[in-house]
Amino acid sequence: xxxxxxxxxxxxxxxxxxxxxxxxxxxxxxxxxxxxxxxxxxxxxxxxxxxxxxxxxxxxxxxxxxxxxxxxxxxxxxxxxxxxxxxxxxxxxxxxxxxxxxxxxxxxxxxxxxxxxxxxxxxxxxxxxxxxxxxxxxxxxxxxxxxxxxxxxxxxxxxxxxxxxxxxxxxxxxxxxxxxxxxxxxxxxxxxxxxxxxxxxxxxxxxxxxxxxxxxxxxxxxxxxxxxxxxxxxxxxxxxxxxxxxxxxxxxxxxxxxxxxxxxxxxxxxxxxxxxxxxxxxxxxxxxxxxxxxxxxxxxxxxxxxxx
Amino acid sequence: xxxxxxxxxxxxxxxxxxxxxxxxxxxxxxxxxxxxxxxxxxxxxxxxxxxxxxxxxxxxxxxxxxxxxxxxxxxxxxxxxxxxxxxxxxxxxxxxxxxxxxxxxxxxxxxxxxxxxxxxxxxxxxxxxxxxxxxxxxxxxxxxxxxxxxxxxxxxxxxxxxxxxxxxxxxxxxxxxxxxxxxxxxxxxxxxxxxxxxxxxxxxxxxxxxxxxxxxxxxxxxxxxxxxxxxxxxxxxxxxxxxxxxxxxxxxxxxxxxxxxxxxxxxxxxxxxxxxxxxxxxxxxxxxxxxxxxxxxxxxxxxxxxxxxxxxxxxxxxxxxxxxxxxxxxxxxxxxxxxxxxxxxxxxxxxxxxxxxxxxxxxxxxxxxxxxxxxxxxxxxxxxxxxxx
Numbered sequence: 166x167x168x169x170x171x172x173x174x175x176x177x178x179x180x181x182x183x184x185x186x187x188x189x190x191x192x193x194x195x196x197x198x199x200x201x202x203x204x205x206x207x208x209x210x211x212x213x214x215x216x217x218x219x220x221x222x223x224x225x226x227x228x229x230x231x232x233x234x235x236x237x238x239x240x241x242x243x244x245x246x247x248x249x250x251x252x253x254x255x256x257x258x259x260x261x262x263x264x265x266x267x268x269x270x271x272x273x274x275x276x277x278x279x280x281x282x283x284x285x286x287x288x289x290x291x292x293x294x295x296x297x298x299x300x301x302x303x304x305x306x307x308x309x310x311x312x313x314x315x316x317x318x319x320x321x322x323x324x325x326x327x328x329x330x331x332x333x334x335x336x337x338x339x340x341x342x343x344x345x346x347x348x349x350x351x352x353x354x355x356x357x358x359x360x361x362x363x364x365x366x367x368x369x370x371x372x373x374x375x376x377x378x379x380x381x382x383x384x385x386x387x388x389x390x391x392x393x394x395x396x397x398x399x400x401x402x403x404x405x406x407x408x409x410x411x412x413x414x415x416x417x418x419x420x421x422x423x424x425x426x427x428x429x430x431x432x433x434x435x436x437x438x439x440x441x442x443x444x445x446x447x448x449x450x451x452x453x454x455x456x457x458x459x460x461x462x463x464x465x466x467x468x469x470x471x472x473x
Numbered sequence: 474x475x476x477x478x479x480x481x482x483x484x485x486x487x488x489x490x491x492x493x494x495x496x497x498x499x500x501x502x503x504x505x506x507x508x509x510x511x512x513x514x515x516x517x518x519x520x521x522x523x524x525x526x527x528x529x530x531x532x533x534x535x536x537x538x539x540x541x542x543x544x545x546x547x548x549x550x551x552x553x554x555x556x557x558x559x560x561x562x563x564x565x566x567x568x569x570x571x572x573x574x575x576x577x578x579x580x581x582x583x584x585x586x587x588x589x590x591x592x593x594x595x596x597x598x599x600x601x602x603x604x605x606x607x608x609x610x611x612x613x614x615x616x617x618x619x620x621x622x623x624x625x626x627x628x629x630x631x632x633x634x635x636x637x638x639x640x641x642x643x644x645x646x647x648x649x650x651x652x653x654x655x656x657x658x659x660x661x662x663x664x665x666x667x668x669x670x671x672x673x674x675x676x677x678x679x680x681x682x683x684x685x686x687x688x689x690x691x692x693x694x695x696x697x698x699x700x701x702x703x704x705x706x707x708x709x710x711x712x713x714x715x716x717x718x719x720x721x722x723x724x725x726x727x728x729x730x731x732x733x734x735x736x737x738x739x740x741x742x743x744x745x746x747x748x749x750x751x752x753x754x755x756x757x758x759x760x761x762x763x764x765x766x767x768x769x770x771x772x773x774x775x776x777x778x779x780x781x782x783x784x785x786x787x788x789x790x791x792x793x794x795x796x797x798x799x800x801x802x803x804x805x806x807x808x809x810x811x812x813x814x815x816x817x818x819x820x821x822x823x824x825x826x827x828x829x830x831x832x833x834x835x836x837x838x839x840x841x842x843x844x845x846x847x848x849x850x851x852x853x854x855x856x857x858x859x860x861x862x
């Protein structure tokens with residue numbers, strides 16, 4: 166394993182981590198602030214990917230399509246909140262799981278009806294296509310570097326919003342003592358709606374930037390939702406900082422683990438044995454980490470303040 | 474399970490409602506394929522291919538009016554089993570056509586063949602039922618799963634590749650394909666990499682690929698995995714430095730997503746849409762006119778399956794009561810396959826030619842696999858010897 170290869174793996178891990186963060190950020194706020202289990206959050210990621218596909222096909226321009234997709238993702242989030250989720254806040258977690266699971270099935274099928282079951286793809290935007298020559302054999306796509314940059318910008322923006330703005334303060338307060346915030350005359354319903362809409366938009370945004378790298382298909386959000394839940398449990402429910410640290414951690418461990426585990430086991434066992442166990446063990450790593458966190462730090466790495 | 478009173482009256486009420494009375498000599502065919510989730514496109518091709526053959530014959534096979542019952546196995550073994558037993562027990566179908574995936578076939582195999590109903594697989598061809606567990610009621614019209622990878626190894630030899638990087642998802646079919654490739658490939662395998670099924674980000678694997686010094690990569694990444702891999706392979710700029718060779722990765726179901734990134738990639742298979750024979754030209758143009766997309770191997774094999782049933786039922790004079798006669802007529806494979814020569818081995822798996830294929834862009838901007846040359850003729854699978862039939 167050369168140093169450049171290791172470096173590339175780290176970049177990939179970072180990029181995957183930031184993508185996870187965009188999804189987990191909304192999930193952790195909705196879960197932490199409203200105590201609401203939204204399984205349909207992963208499907209917003211898929212919606213984002215299909216939106217950019219549809220709008221690129223319509224307008225022929227990635228950047229206009231990006232803007233339209235974000236607005237539509239936000240609107241879809243708000244509509245879902247208004248029509249469905251609003252009725253579920255006071256209900257039990259089981260009801261929430263059932264209803265949001267229904268939305269997953271509905272939207273997955275809708276995507277299939279509208280776009281067909283086949284896997285779709287879009288081209289990377291002209292400006293960001295191409296790759297950078299790192300060493301003689303190694304090249305790294307510009308688009309991936311750009312997604313790292315964008316992910317970091319969004320992360321910083323979110324952190325500043327949550328820490329230093331009035332809305333952010335209310336969100337933090339609402340996550341610990343919603344009754345008190347409400348008693349102080351804050352429109353908690355509207356606050357929830359904002360959190361929900363922004364969360365949906367972030368997940369949609371993750372879908373948009375993932376679309377040119379990964380393929381677009383019905384059900385693409387289902388697996389990533391599970392990883393996003395792993396991230397928010399490791400990071401601490403309701404904590405943006407925790408979600409960030411955990412997302413990067415999960416991204417790096419997953420990416421590095423997949424490449425290094427087989428090589429590492431190759432030192433201990435023979436090659437075919439390592440080839441058998443390595444991939445299986447590598448996919449388990451993040452769940453092992455989550456189990457360890459649940460045992461030793463049940464509130465997560467960076468728990469939100471005041472969470473009992 | 475015997476039909477209960479409830480289902481019997483229910484069925485009677487339904488047939489009254491629909492105003493059709495099923496004739497005693499009608500042919501009933503049940504189909505179990507995957508029609509939900511990401512791999513739904515594969516199942517849809519099978520339904521379309523079969524339906525096309527049926528429509529061309531005015532809804533009849535072997536002169537008998539066909540009632541086709543399509544069931545979705547949802548890619549869940551328990552669902553597949555439930556649907557299959559209901560087809561056999563309640564509907565009492567004469568033939569079951571299925572499945573797309575080998576693990577679904579394993580789930581439905583036993584109840585169907587034990588009820589002495591003919592099971593014809595239009596795609597899945599696991600080694601499990603090719604050897605000593607071969608069955609008189611089971612036929613495969615596609616291939617034996619290992620064969621495409623074995624032929625890929627031969628293609629690699631012919632292309633003069635010396636070092637090949639091998640990658641597949643970490644499940645049975647993935648490991649079978651790697652084994653099949655290694656069996657015939659004479660050069661060196663630089664790396665064997667197994668990824669999780671449904672893998673999203675291939676960048677780590679691509680980085681390893683580019684530093685491996687291999688002149689080609691061989692992979693098996695069906696469906697969405699293939700679309701992602703090809704796009705990322707292209708994005709990483711690897712297309713210039715190494716050849717891409719695969720099975721079930723760049724086919725007519727994934728090419729609409731891969732587009733230009735896949736042009737020139739090599740594949741191995743038993744057929745390509747542009748293979749030049751009369752039956753095939755007629756099939757491809759009729760299929761495109763009806764469904765608006767280029768058929769893949771899945772549709773082709775389903776089309777052949779319908780024609781196979783047609784020939785068998787015609788040979789027995791329209792009766793399917795004498796199972797031995799039907800079996801002999803199926804085994805004779807007396808139909809013109811769109812892929813050219815086609816016959817059944819003693820284990821009821823096909824003996825057919827395999828070809829080297831490459832991805833091309835057609836003048837109208839659509840993509841398909843294209844015939845390059847025939848690599849091996851009348852190729853039989855390596856398990857037939859263990860079959861006692």
